[in-house]
Amino acid sequence: MVTDPIGDLLIRLKNGSQRRHETVTVPASKLKRAILEILKKEGYVETVEDATVEGHPALKVQLRYVGDGQPMITGxxxxxxxxxxxxxxxxxxxxxxxxxxxxxxxxxxxxxxxxxxxxxxxxxxxxxxxx
Missing domain, CATH: 3.30.1490.10 (Dna Ligase; domain 1)
Incomplete structure (x- = not known):
């Protein structure tokens, strides 16, 4: 059980970008979707799509990189x-x-x-x- 879902989302994005993953999957919620849509609008992530992981709703986030593979999200x-x-x-x-x-x-x-x-x-x- 996650006590801080927003903190979990941020850590997954940070870890994924540091490890140069192309996509990151997070459990879905309306608040997380709203945060990710803002990050998409501001250019920090490429896309946000609906997905299903083991029968549970999830969000699949495609991370954005610039130049020679530097992540857009540095912190x-x-x-x-x-x-x-x-x-x-x-x-x-x-x-x-x-x-x-x-x-x-x-x-x-x-x-x-x-x-x-x-x-x-x-x-x-x-x-x-x-x-």
Whole structure:
């Protein structure tokens, strides 16, 4: 049993990109799909597809590499954890790596990036940072 499904997703993506795997399979959920769709939209992963593993729904993620096989995802960090939730207002959203990376937030209007959240003047729970 996984106590932190988002942390599990991030670690699978990080390990897969470090080992230069082409695809990574993760157990499916609506929240994970929303996070992966944002990563796809921002160019960190190629595709997100539905799959089935041993009769359970899963998501098959094709990782993206640039140049001579360098992974697009160089770092991931889980910010808000099950033991310590981190909430911020729209004016308090910090930039990741001076704007090179991005944060993913859970707001009242859904899952969105830090830029979208600032533009819509929405705060929320900071789920993770990607660079």
């Amino acid at each position: 991931l960090e889980r910010v808000s954890k099950p033991g310590r939730r981190v909430y911020v207002g729209s004016k308090d959203i910090a930039k990741v790596r001076n704007g090179i990376g991005m944060s993913i937030l859970s707001t009242s209007k859904g899952i969105m990036t830090d830029q979208e959240s600032r533009r819509n003047k929405l705060g929320g729970e900071v789920l993770c940072s990607v660079w």
